[in-house]
Amino acid sequence: MDRDDEQLLRRRVYGADHDHPGPRPGRRYAELVGGPLDGLLLDVTGWTRQEAGTGVALATELGQFGAGGRAVYEPRPEDAARFDWAGDTP
Numbered sequence: 001m002d003r004d005d006e007q008l009l010r011r012r013v014y015g016a017d018h019d020h021p022g023p024r025p026g027r028r029y030a031e032l033v034g035g036p037l038d039g040l041l042l043d044v045t046g047w048t049r050q051e052a053g054t055g056v057a058l059a060t061e062l063g064q065f066g067a068g069g070r071a072v073y074e075p076r077p078e079d080a081a082r083f084d085w086a087g088d089t090p
Contacts, residue, residue: 011023011031011039011040011041012039012040012041013029013040013041013042013043014032014037014040014041014042014043014058015043015058016043023041023043026045027043027045028043028044028045029041029042029043029044029045029081030042030044030052030075030080030081030082030083031081031082031083032058032073032083032085033073033076033082033083033084033085034084034085035063035071035073035085035087035088036060036062036063036071036085036088037058037060037062037071037073037085038085042056042058042073042083052075052080053075055072055073055074055075055083055086056072056073056083057070057071057072057073057089058070058071058072058073063088064088065088065089065090068090069088069089069090070088070089070090071085071087071088072085072086072087072088072089073085073086074086
């Protein structure tokens with residue numbers, strides 16, 4: 001296992017069970033960059049290229065709109081393994 005793999009295994013996954021917060025073998029993840037969920041991993045296993053290309057609005061209490069708000073992340077065009085924060089929405 002190289003250093004990048006070890007670092008990935010220590011990261012938390014958005015929406016994961018608190019008892020098992022890290023990535024699981026055989027799954028594919030994108031890193032959330034910026035905004036309230038910065039540094040978390042998003043499980044994108046099974047997503048089509050079209051689904052991944054539209055971005056996501058993820059529920060979070062940490063954003064501008066508090067409880068019930070969502071943080072919007074869009075895939076980075078040159079790096080599908082990273083989704084950049086695009087803002088918050090109610």
